[in-house]
Amino acid sequence: MHGITKLFSKQQISLVHRQTDRRTDRQTDRQAGRQAGRQAGRQAGRQAGRQAGRQAGRQAGRQAGRQTDRQTDRQTDRQTDRQTDRQTVSQMDIFLSYYHVSRSR
Numbered sequence: 001m002h003g004i005t006k007l008f009s010k011q012q013i014s015l016v017h018r019q020t021d022r023r024t025d026r027q028t029d030r031q032a033g034r035q036a037g038r039q040a041g042r043q044a045g046r047q048a049g050r051q052a053g054r055q056a057g058r059q060a061g062r063q064a065g066r067q068t069d070r071q072t073d074r075q076t077d078r079q080t081d082r083q084t085d086r087q088t089v090s091q092m093d094i095f096l097s098y099y100h101v102s103r104s105r
Helices: 002-104
Strands: none
Touching: none
């Protein structure tokens, strides 16, 4: 009778150990899953941040380029207008002085 009890106890202990091992395995798996999820989340966040940064940089560059082009165009137009006005006035002066000279003859 004592031997059967001993055998039963060993089987019982073995079963408890197996259950404990399974529980530990499940907890370990859960923990590893959480850790992997956090890591993947961080990585995805970093990647998205880099991508957004690049995109914003490109956009800002384009915008600055357009602004500079507009500014340069305005400046060039003003310069050209001034130059044209000067030439027109100069030609008009020449014409008037010639006309005046020819009229006085």
